[in-house]
Amino acid sequence: MATTTRAGRLARNTDIIVAIGIVGIIVVMVLGVPAGWLDFLITLNITGSVLILLLAVFTKDPLEFSVLPSLLLTMTLFRLALNLSTTKLILLEAHAGQVIQQFGQFVIQGNPVVGFIVFCILVVVQFMVITKGAERVSEVGARFTLDAMPGKQMSIDADLNAGIITDQEARTRRLNIQQEADFYGAMDGASKFVKGDAIAAIIILLINIIGGFIIGMVTKGMAVTDALYTYTLLTIGDGLVTQIPALLISTATGLIVTRAASDSNLGQDLAKQLFRTPKALYITSGVLIALAIFGMPRVPMLMFAAATAGMGYYLQRSTAQAAKIESAAAVKNDMDETKKPENVMNMLGMDHMELEIGYALISLVDAGQGGDLLDRIILIRKQLAGELGFIVPVIRVRDNMNLQPNQYTIKLKGAEVASGELMTDHYLAFSGGIEDDSIQGVPTKEPAFGLDAKWINASVREQAELSGYTVVDAPTVLATHLTEILKTHAHEIISRQDVKKLMDHAKEQSPAVVEELIPDLLSLGQVQKVLSNLLRERVSVRDLVTILETLADSAPLTKDIDRLTEHVRQGLARQIVQPFLNPQKKLPVLTLEPRIEQMILDNLRPSDYGSYVNIDPNVLQKLLKKIGAQVEKIMLQGHNPVMLCAPVVRISLKRMTERQLPHLVILSYNELVQGIEVQALGMVVLD
Numbered sequence: 001m002a003t004t005t006r007a008g009r010l011a012r013n014t015d016i017i018v019a020i021g022i023v024g025i026i027v028v029m030v031l032g033v034p035a036g037w038l039d040f041l042i043t044l045n046i047t048g049s050v051l052i053l054l055l056a057v058f059t060k061d062p063l064e065f066s067v068l069p070s071l072l073l074t075m076t077l078f079r080l081a082l083n084l085s086t087t088k089l090i091l092l093e094a095h096a097g098q099v100i101q102q103f104g105q106f107v108i109q110g111n112p113v114v115g116f117i118v119f120c121i122l123v124v125v126q127f128m129v130i131t132k133g134a135e136r137v138s139e140v141g142a143r144f145t146l147d148a149m150p151g152k153q154m155s156i157d158a159d160l161n162a163g164i165i166t167d168q169e170a171r172t173r174r175l176n177i178q179q180e181a182d183f184y185g186a187m188d189g190a191s192k193f194v195k196g197d198a199i200a201a202i203i204i205l206l207i208n209i210i211g212g213f214i215i216g217m218v219t220k221g222m223a224v225t226d227a228l229y230t231y232t233l234l235t236i237g238d239g240l241v242t243q244i245p246a247l248l249i250s251t252a253t254g255l256i257v258t259r260a261a262s263d264s265n266l267g268q269d270l271a272k273q274l275f276r277t278p279k280a281l282y283i284t285s286g287v288l289i290a291l292a293i294f295g296m297p298r299v300p301m302l303m304f305a306a307a308t309a310g311m312g313y314y315l316q317r318s319t320a321q322a323a324k325i326e327s328a329a330a331v332k333n334d335m336d337e338t339k340k341p342e343n344v345m346n347m348l349g350m351d352h353m354e355l356e357i358g359y360a361l362i363s364l365v366d367a368g369q370g371g372d373l374l375d376r377i378i379l380i381r382k383q384l385a386g387e388l389g390f391i392v393p394v395i396r397v398r399d400n401m402n403l404q405p406n407q408y409t410i411k412l413k414g415a416e417v418a419s420g421e422l423m424t425d426h427y428l429a430f431s432g433g434i435e436d437d438s439i440q441g442v443p444t445k446e447p448a449f450g451l452d453a454k455w456i457n458a459s460v461r462e463q464a465e466l467s468g469y470t471v472v473d474a475p476t477v478l479a480t481h482l483t484e485i486l487k488t489h490a491h492e493i494i495s496r497q498d499v500k501k502l503m504d505h506a507k508e509q510s511p512a513v514v515e516e517l518i519p520d521l522l523s524l525g526q527v528q529k530v531l532s533n534l535l536r537e538r539v540s541v542r543d544l545v546t547i548l549e550t551l552a553d554s555a556p557l558t559k560d561i562d563r564l565t566e567h568v569r570q571g572l573a574r575q576i577v578q579p580f581l582n583p584q585k586k587l588p589v590l591t592l593e594p595r596i597e598q599m600i601l602d603n604l605r606p607s608d609y610g611s612y613v614n615i616d617p618n619v620l621q622k623l624l625k626k627i628g629a630q631v632e633k634i635m636l637q638g639h640n641p642v643m644l645c646a647p648v649v650r651i652s653l654k655r656m657t658e659r660q661l662p663h664l665v666i667l668s669y670n671e672l673v674q675g676i677e678v679q680a681l682g683m684v685v686l687d
Helices: 002-012 014-031 035-058 068-093 098-108 112-161 167-218 224-257 266-274 278-293 298-339 341-347 359-364 373-388 458-466 474-488 496-509 511-517 524-536 544-554 561-571 573-580 594-602 617-636 647-657
Strands: 353-357 395-399 407-412 415-421 427-431 442-445 452-456 469-473 586-592 642-645 665-668 677-684
Touching (some): 035 068, 068 167, 112 167, 373 395, 373 474, 427 458, 458 469, 469 474, 496 511, 496 524, 524 561, 544 561, 586 617, 594 647, 617 677
Antiparallel strands (some): 407 415, 427 452
């Protein structure tokens, strides 16, 4: 228990230990250390280098060893500090500890020239091959990673929008992309430290040999051969004990930066990928046998030929056996799956919103062909979240070979609610007034609002814009249509689960009102119906706290959904009326003859599905024609169609008119907040 406690305390203080260690390296670099301590530090350097190399071999993904760039710099400083300490001891005392002495004797073997050549080859291999290669790979990796970041981000957004991944998974993948770019950028810089270390090793070697040779003869009275042997031995030993760890770390750097992300480590990948094809092993065996026949040493050639052939035979049998087992298991799984009721249940699932496209429109979705429709859908969902006050469910985008090539359909809960056709290589042009016959194109209807329009070539786009046409590309047409459909059907889209999420969010900000309202005064379903009524007339539910407070005040008086909706509208009056004010801050409206309002009120009938108006169809049709004529009149005057009526008939009048006049806004007198001046443009009179 005491050991565990000490280990935990040590783990919590690693930052202090590392800081002290780095300061210690600087101190060693300036002051040096005795020969006994130098043996200990050199052994520590070798141990750390071997550990780093092995970690690089067993690492599955470069980001698992993301501390390597900083570690590379620290180990380089540590080696330079050791170099300075050994140089001081070699030049002053002609002795630098047992480790350097033993390394020098082992390599030189009584011949200083051979030892010097071996050391130079070792430094050149590290400098010209491993370090330079790792530096180049790091540089290219950093560049490619940064160039690929926008595409990867778009891919993540597309997967998130398609519902393939969750928000948390998307955040994790974005963080991994950022860390990967930072890692390769840091490795690009850190590799230059290793390169500089190799150059410094050659310079230190020359200084130690030349300086030691002079000091040995001049100050210590050594003979020429003794001085040359002694200082060459010490210098070569010093170079080896620092350059061998440097070589190990350079190798680890190369392994990390050339390592592709995998589910296994380097050894497992080598075994799986290098020996996965028996044919390659058989051919290799044949080549070795041919070389033995043509005069190459037969014993090693035939030994390795037999080994590769045997390995190929073993792999061939293992692969065939594994294929049989896998096939049998797949058949069994298929049979088991067909017996499971869950498979049938999965087929019952239905996407809330779907966008199906013909094959000619796939380019609008495919990022590889420049399509950005998925990104536009993400922006649409964000925009509607701000406008409507709730998050629109994920919109599934899929191709449908049963559609015409240029056709698309928008589905709500599996049922088609809208469709249209696009010409991807054309622009849609529609005018707000006078048509220009010189603008040639294919006549059509703008799908979102039903305006007369035409598909034009890109060559006449500028001319059309100069003629006063509004010109948009095909993705914008589709995005606009989709946005309009989502706004129109928002009251059908919002579900109890969506309302539950809104309640949870509101509870974080105003827990008192949520706890008071649900479930004591109203159920979640009743709140959903009120919100649906608001969205049906495009009233945003973003100010949810005000809505809930109004419901909490009104629910003790009535549980009728329509009346509750009217109370909420009065609470949101300023927000509702604001968009319809003209630049003079006046509200242009149509009004109803009082006799019409009384007729609607007299014929109002309650039912289990809400109140309805029981008026003679002929009278109703005549009334709607009168309202339509007045609406058309004020629209020609440049005003939004807004009608003002009594609160008791407002929602009933809206239900009567919404089929033939869906864009007619109907307000009640109770929604006129203080300070708003009403401008009456006309009155609907029933003969």
